[in-house]
Each structure stands twice: as C-alpha cells, then as structure tokens.
Amino acid sequence: MRAPTSRETRWLIVAALVVLWEFLPRLGLIPTLFLPPLSMTAVALWTAGPEYLSHLGVTLREVGVALVFACGGGIACGIALGSSARFRKLLLPVVSSAYAIPLVVLYPLFTAWFGIGEPSKVVFAAVYGFLPTLLGAAAGVQTIDRGLIVTARSMGATRVQQIVHVLLPATMPTVLSSLRIGGALVIVGVVVAEMLMSTAGIGFLISRYRTMLDSPKVFAAILLVLALAVVFDLLVQTAERRFLKKGRGDAAAQPQG
Amino acid sequence: QETVRIGLATQAWWPTVVAEAAVRQGLFEKEGLTAELTVYQSGGETFTALAAGAADVISIQPSIVATGRTKGVEAKMVALGANANYGWNLIVPADSEVQEVSQLEGKNVGITASGSLSDFLALWTIKEEGVTFNSVPLGGAGLVPNLISGNVDAAVVFAPLSFQVIQSGDGRSILDYGAAIPEHLNSGWAASDAFIESDGPVLQKTLNALYGGVAWIQANEEEAIDLLVELNQVDRTVAEQDYREQFAKLSADGILDVAGAQAAVDLAVIGGMTDLAPGADIVEDRFRPVPTQP
C-alpha cells in the first residue's frame, strides 16, 4: 500500500479529531459542559445561524481593519527598524519591553480611554498583533546576506528601494511567517476583546453563552473562529505560492532530505 | 484529616470572607477538615470547576445551578447564604442628570457579562420598571472605569464596589436591588449530587464551619471589619457599610426551602433565562448547619 499523501494524512487527522470530538462526550469521557459532541455543536450553529452570521460580520470587520495595522504596519516597521543597526539597537528593546505589559489585564481601562465600540477592539487587536509581527520581521532582516544590500547600495538604491527590492523579498519567508503569527494574534485579540466587553461579535457570543453554561453554542462560536483562521491561512498560502516557490534551491542541497 | 475544596466566586463577594473567617478561626480544623480555598473569576467559572470535580463546595447563585442541571451538571444548593441582592445597586455618575430609573430610557447600562447576575438584574429592571435600555457587558473590572469615563450612563454594581463608588463620590445609587427585589434564595452554598451522596458527613462539617464563620462575623463586628479591610483591601468606611448592609444580614442558620428556590428560578425567568430546572430539583435541605464554635 502506498503511503498517504500529506493532504490525506491531514484529513485523516482532522477526521480523527472529529470522531473524538463526537464520541468522547457521547461516551461520557468528557462532560458535555466542557465539550459538547460535535453534532450538538453543529446543530446549535445551524439553528442559530442568522444570529451567528451577523456577529461574524462584526468580527470580520474588526479583524480586517486590525490586520491592516498589525501586519501591514508591523512588517513595514519591522523591516525599517531591522535594517538599521542603529534603530534596531536603540528602539527594539523599548518596543519589545512595551509588549511585556499584559494588555489583556489593562483592557477594561483601555476601553475607558478608547470607548467601548469597535475602535477599542481594533486598537487592542492591532497592538496585540503588531509587535510580534514587527519583532519577527526585524529579526528576519538580520538573517539576510549583507552582501545583497551592499550590492543594491552600490547600484544607488535608495533606502525605500533597498527595502522594497531587497529586504522585503530576501526576508519573504520570515515576513510571511510573521504575517501568519500577526494574523492569528489579531484574530485572538479581536475575539478576546469581544469576550471581555462588547455587545456584538463572535467573542461576545462565546462569553455570553459561556456564562449561561450553553456549551454547544460556545463551541459553535469557536468553530467560527477556526473558520476565520482557516480562511486567513488560505490567504497566506496563496501569498506563499506567489512569492516563495521561486528561486530556492532546496532540491540541489538536500535531494534525499 | 479530610480535605474539602471550597470554590469561591470572586474574591470580593461575601462567601470568600466567610470562608476565610472560618479558616482563620480554625473552625475547619475543629471539624477535622482541611479547607482548600480557591477563588474564581465569577460564578460561571466556579460552577464549571464544580462540574470538573475541582471543587467540592461552592458559593453560587441558584440560577446557575438551575441552568446547570439542564446541561447535565447535577448539583444542588445545600445552604442559604443571603435571601436578597444585598449591596447590589444601579449606579449613575454623581453628576449625572439621571435621578430615577425611568430616565435611563434608551441609554447604555453597564453589566459585568451577558448572562450574569448583573445582566439578570438589568433585565429585571427593564421588566419591572418598564424602561428599555441597552445592557453593555464590561467585565467586572470595566464597570466603574467606563461609568466614570461616560461610556455608559449607569451600571449594575456589586458590593463592596458599590459602597466604595458611592462613598468616594464617583457615583450615586438610583436603585437598591437588595431592597427592591422580593426575598428569595439569592445565593448560598452548593455541592454536586455525587458529593452529597458520598460525602454527606464532610459536607455537613464544612457547612458547620462556614456557618461558624458567619456566626463569628456577626458576633465580632470590629474584628470582622478588620478582616474585610484586609481581605478586600478597602477603606474602613467601605468595610463598615459592607458589614452593616451585607454581612449583618446574612442567613445565620443557612436553612433553605423549595419556595425560596422556586422564587429564585421565577426571577431568573423574568430575567430572560430559559431552560431552568424547577426549584424543587435544585435544593437539598438535609443539611442543617450547626455553627462551629471558635
């Protein structure tokens, strides 16, 4: 029998998880309060479909806006900071220290300052995703071959040109990974902020139904968060296919690897 | 010596003080028990811990127990703590133009979380006072900051925070839920059916110690207020008010009945909750606490 392809294995794992999710609670191995069977969750999602959809819309909008700031801004600032030894040494410590402040705990205050509507969620999630993206991109810049930058400089590349035409493509793998991390954190940030205080959004549903001990509805909302992550991952994968497959000689280096 | 794990819904709520007083007076030891106190973020978390088997006896409001029963978590109230929402107030900023509840029409009112006791009180207000306003979940830590910053026009605030806000002049009460809502089984202690069956004696001793704690608090005002100041890290005047309006009124015998439980469930229905077990299913009146003497 031939070995399953990676895609098949992945589906096998997913299938196994689905089966476990269904039967662990059904067999009473996990109380349904902690994990309702998948079927119950799906039914909850289906019956409350319109409600979930409208809340998903809110979350999507917040995630979208926060992504622009967190990932776009994070990558741009990360590359700019990372490419200058001076700024890197001067500012990165401040930046990463700032991230050490547990923002989640400060969130109630955050809303007092920024209001309780969507902007505070967006700001929170953007800040939450911004720094890891920035740090990742800045670290990525350090690993690239200095010779390439020197070459571009010798050709008179301006600072912006260096960033766009050399640093960005050279750090593309790390940048895309940072994008992934930043994106995931933005999703988490928005949902957590909604859970903490809001009147709409997937996170709101999670905390509402959690307080009401309505687990199937909680997990239905979590399924939607997962769906968000899946969609985002697909987007990043598309970008990866577009930017990464070219020009990397793994084949020559590690044929048997 | 047996260990009993006591789950406490939030640090600042009265059961935490009661349990702590009992521990400090050595009442559990007298009963031959070791008490392990765990503080949870709110009632939901506490109840979840009970379901997970991480707590034996918890402080809780009956609506959660009634909901839990229909969700497969078999637990019952075993002793009465308070029969009204002592200390809960609907608070507006001190300089607010709002003088009475009806003026909140169309405004925003802060609650801790959707589906929580404060949500229920807000819904009760809507129903009983005939106003419509938006309930905005802010989390326990977000209530006062958002009230002060004007993000909400009023907030449903629990004790002793309510006393603190009023005393500091930041807020003004326009509704005292403790007085407004008829008596019912408001809150108390709960345990799982399994624990009730298998560890009845331990439960009895635990309740003895806890009500010994209540007795000690009610008999020793000065020291109890000292304890409140220490545990809740509040000003003495706040602790004094808290003592007067809450601890002095706690049930000393813990005796509960189905009628009180049913009243609680009925109130929860008014608050918009569905899928609740009947009052008779959520009380177990077998245990009559015999307060342990210090």
Place this chain on the structure above:
Amino acid sequence: MSKVSTQASASADRYVRAAIVVALFVAWEIASRTGLVDARLLPPASTVLATAGELVATPAFRNHLWTTLAQTLAAFVIAVPLGAILGLLIAENRYASEVLKPLVFFVFSIPKSIFLPMFILAFGIGFGQKVAFGVFSAIFIMMMTAFAAVESVKREHLMVARVMGARFSQTVRNVYAPSMAPVLLEAVRLAMIFNFTGILLAEMYASRTGIGNQIGLWGQSFMLDRLLAGILIVSVLAILFNEGIRVIETRIGHWRT
C-alpha cells in the same frame, strides 16, 4: 563602524532608552496631574510607583509574586525548548510540515483562555495546572516562530554539515541553532510574554495564590493604583528578562556585521 564607536554608541543608546522611559513616565505624571486624563482612570505615575514600592514591601504580595514567578519559570523551561525542537522537527520534514503546520496555526489562532476549563478538568487547580496552561500559551508561538526561523538557515551550511557527516542532533546544535538564533531569541521573548500572560489569566480565572489573583481583585474592585502598580511590577520583571535575553543575543550575535 569601528569597535570603539560601537561601544560608545551602545552606552549612548542605553541613555537614550532610559530617557525615553523617563519621558513616558513624566508624560504620564503630567497628563494625570493636569487633568488631561481623568486621574481616577489613570492615577499619577508617582502614586503608582509609590504603591508598587509598598506592594513589594508587603510579604503577602511577595509570596504571591514568587508563586507566579515559579510557575512562569517552570512553564518557560518546558515550553521554550519543547516548542523550538518540535517546530524545527516539523519544519525540516516536508511531510510533517505539510500535515502539521496548518493545524498548529489553527490552534494558535484560537483564544487560549477558552481552554482554561479543560485544563482544570485535566489538572485540577494548582501549580501543575498553571504551568501546563503557561506551556500551552507559549508553545505555539515558539513553534510558529521556529517554523519561520528554519527558513533563515542557509541550505549551503546544512550541506556542509551533512557532507562532513553531522548527525541530526549535531546539525541542530551547530548549524540550526546559531543560524536561527536571532529569530529564535525573539521567539523566546514572545514566548515568555505569552507564558506570563497565560499564567496571569489562569490565576485570574481560578487560583489560591499568585499575583493574577490579586490583579483580578484590584481590577474588580476598581483599585487602579494597585492594579497599575501590580502590572508595573509584572512588566518590570518581564523587561528584566527581556534584557537578559538581549545580553545573550549580543554575546552570540557579534559575528553579524
């Protein structure tokens, strides 16, 4: 740049950074004192600092702090190497990375606090549960970043090690580790922050001792001076840790021009 000027600029950087921090505190103080922001919502920096001093002098608080620190440290010691190694193993094996990378990403994008009840179910409440949740909070960012770090390893260097007969463990120690260092150290930093925040959240959720428990109380009781002081102390600890990493970073990164 010559060595003299690098050293000189390094110490100058320190002053600039210190100046930035001092400036922030001064701005905070002024904003609060002049009523630019509501002092009830942001107590003056001096008050918060004084409160922090009082807290640190309180034995009970120190006990809480130690509990949290011990948990954080234990989780850190487990999560960081485990995450880095798992990340490396997955990223280096094409099959494993195709199968597992998306799954890791999906778990990463779900708010971890949702899983807290399950941790109580599995571990009860206590040291072990806090550590487990800390590990759970940190390990995914560690893995995600390790994925990114692997991209920065030059294929030629792997080839050289291979042709010299390096075993996998040797390659990990002698080629992967130094190449991935800048990105991985960022990951360690982030992991520490996630780990710390995770443990704080777990303590706020349910605990007997620990600083999260205290912070929860202060938040719910609107004691902002103490809340901010507590957060300040936590942040200072995280920043100290950050600086520790920086020392390692400059020690092993000196070959980067």
Place this chain on the structure above:
Amino acid sequence: MDTLHRGEVEVRNLTRTFGSGGQEIRALDDVSFTIPAGKFVSVVGPSGCGKSSLLMMLVGLSEATSGTLEVAGAPVTGPDPDRIGVVFQEANLFPWLTAGKNVEFPLMLKGVGKAERADKANAALDLVGLQGFAARYPHELSGGMKQRVSIARGIVQDPDVLMMDEPFAALDEQTRMVMGDELLNIWERTKKTVMFVTHSLTEAIYLSDHVIVMSARPGRIVDRIDVDLPRPRTFEMTSTPEFTRLRNRIWEQIRVA
C-alpha cells in the same frame, strides 16, 4: 563637471585599518595613485593585501581611515552608480530573481522602462555567453555562470568608471579570454575608465594600460607598470619578449612582497 576629469580616479595617502585597540589590522597603508580618465588599469597583489577593501572605499561603500579618494574630480561620499559601477568579488545575485531580472535590477532602480530593460539585459547576457539563460534562477546556475551574470549586471549599468574585483576568477581559460576581449571591446567603444582587480598576471598585462602592484599586508603600492603594447591586443602578443619581460617584472615584485 569638467569633462577632462570625467572618469579620473585619484587616491591620496589612503590608509584603512580594521578593528580597534590591540586588535587593529592595517589593511592599506598610505596608498596613492591616479587613474587617468579612460584608462584601463589592473591591480594585482597577494591574497589579503587590501584590493577589495580599496575597491569598497572607491565605490563609497566603506570609509577611509585617513586619506582622500576622488572620482571625476569630486570626493567619494557614497555610492553613485552613474559615476561608478562595481562588480564584486562574490557574485551576490538576488536569489529570488532570475538571471535576467538580476541584470535588469540596476536599470529598474533607475526607472528604465520594461522593454528597454529586458533588451539591455539580454544583450549583456549574450555578451557573457549566457544567451538563453535569462529565465534561470541563480541556484540553477554553475559558479562561473553566476559570476558572469554578475559581470553582465555591472556592464549594463554603463557608468563612467567600472570597478571589477576578480570578475573572471571562476571562469575557465577559454571563457576568460573571450570575456577579456569583450571587455576590451566595450571599453574601447565607450571610453570608460576601468579598474580591474585580478590574480592573473597575464590577464593584467593583456588588458591594461597600467598595472598597479601591491604588497602583502599592510597593502602598499610597490610598483606601477606601464604596458606599452599596442592596441588592439592579440593572443600572439602574450608570447612576445616584451610581454614576458613585463610579466617577470611583476612576478618578481609579488614574490618579494
């Protein structure tokens, strides 16, 4: 700009040290020379004598410790691709770009239109014998092919002064000769100033008007030889007595140095 000076290179009392304190290395010591506009000058000298360091300073990518450098009558303050183009010792190709795009790179920086860029790049690739390789990525090229792409990239910039650091090192003798003749063609057609670092004495004499001979560390100029062979140079000249005499003279200098 004074057209008489266009392309003139003037170096006076140039010294370059690396490192500091006890660890100081003097790479170049009091180097002075002039390359008149439009001349072809080769630099030869033992490995590590400072040829590349000299070049890096002349193209404005590193700073002199003391002394002055002027190109076309103006001091060198930074890269200026219109005046000076450079082909580095290492190919430094951008791995994410095809050979063609690599060659187009400097033109793209200058904003040259797409079609013109492609035409020029193809012409340059033809010149280095890589017709048909425009679509290949660097990792698909052999060592010598990479170096030739790098040469094409230098030529396509069409600066007044072209500096080349051992451009033919990775080429076989046959290709090397062909490329040398091509270079001479371009030089004669465009009347550029060329500074050419090489290790092949034959090549140095064959191509140049003057040969600068450097000594081992610290690099000093030990001789400057005028090659009075007529142009165009032919293969046959390499076996004339005059050629042999020049070759022996340089050889003696280098041996002693």
Place this chain on the structure above:
Amino acid sequence: MDTLHRGEVEVRNLTRTFGSGGQEIRALDDVSFTIPAGKFVSVVGPSGCGKSSLLMMLVGLSEATSGTLEVAGAPVTGPDPDRIGVVFQEANLFPWLTAGKNVEFPLMLKGVGKAERADKANAALDLVGLQGFAARYPHELSGGMKQRVSIARGIVQDPDVLMMDEPFAALDEQTRMVMGDELLNIWERTKKTVMFVTHSLTEAIYLSDHVIVMSARPGRIVDRIDVDLPRPRTFEMTSTPEFTRLRNRIWEQIRVA
C-alpha cells in the same frame, strides 16, 4: 575493506538532468571514468559543463539521474566523511564561527578532543598561510582567505578521497603555487586519492597524474590525458616542451568543446 580499492573512484554511464518536462537540462551525459586509488586527477572543462554537479554526486549530496558511482568499491549512497572529503567551489564558512573553529568543525563532529582539534586546525591554517588568523570571523577575511580556510577545513578531515572544486580560484598566482606544492606534499605523504577541479590548465598538468577534459553542455568526457612528468614536479617543468605539448593538447580540446 579491500585496501587495494581504498580510495578508488569509479563512475559508469553517469547522466544527470535537472528540472523536468519541457524545461529539462542535461548537465552530464554518459560520463564514465575511473580514478585508481592514490592518484591525483584533475578535471577541466568550460564553465557550466557539469564539474560541480559531478562532484556533488560523488560526495553523495545529489543523486544521479542514471548510471553508477562507486568509491572504494562501494556505491555512493550518501555523505561518508571518512571516505570522502570535499572542498566546495564556494567557501561556505559558518559565519558564526571563527576561522579556527570553522576548520575544527569536522573534527568536532567526530568527537575529537579540544586540544587535538585546535592543534590540527592550527596546523592546517599554517599550511594555507593563515597563521594568526584562527580567531578571525569570516566577515573579517578577504575572499582568498575565506577560500583558504575552506581548504584547510577539507584537509583537516583527512579522508581517503579528497574532492576539490576550484579551490584555488580566488588566489593570486604566487599563493596558488605555494598551495599547490603543499597539496602535493600532503598527497604524497598520505597517498590519498585526489580529484581536483580547476580552470588553470597549467595547474592541472603540474599537479596531476591524469587530466580529464570535459566538453560544454551537456558535459561529456572528451579526453583523458596521462601526465608522464616525473615527480616531484618543479616550477621549471612548466616550461618544458612536454608540458607545453600537453597544455596545447588540452587547450585544443577545450576550444573545440
């Protein structure tokens, strides 16, 4: 192992293509040759004819498309550092290790003790004329110095068969000759088999027992020349008629190829 075969290299009907489908490139076409144990064989051929590809297959870093490769009587299945050592065309030094540690690297992999490692590395560095440079990092070395460190790293491994891909390309003529003589010394002392890729015909003849001449793409063997000059070789031999005759013969082959 049959000591007679120790070090024998045998290649039969070797073909190597890169890419697939319409984009297929044939780098080597039906190449067969034998290097008897203990012989010094050079390979010459135009840039891009497949010399490096051949080497990569012989050291087990890439797989033949068809045909067989045997070293010491056993087929090559993967890197085997005890049998075969290699010096790559590019220096490929580890930038985070000093020159000394780079040379020690293969010994460290084998578990050689610290002191012995350092001694051997220093001896090898002496041999390539880099005494006193052990503590330098690669970025502090000139192009030729890096290549010499890479040679020292190959030599220190002391395998039965040593494969070198244009090891002297970045060296000046003087250093090149000295290093050639050193290599011959080592070879004579240890009776290794050496396969030496070079672009210098003089060097190929001067060093070797046999010279294999390859044609341009697709790489085929067009000639195999026995060098019957006596050993030890001397500089004077390079101007003997026999030497010139051999040189011309190879030159003709390459020109045609």
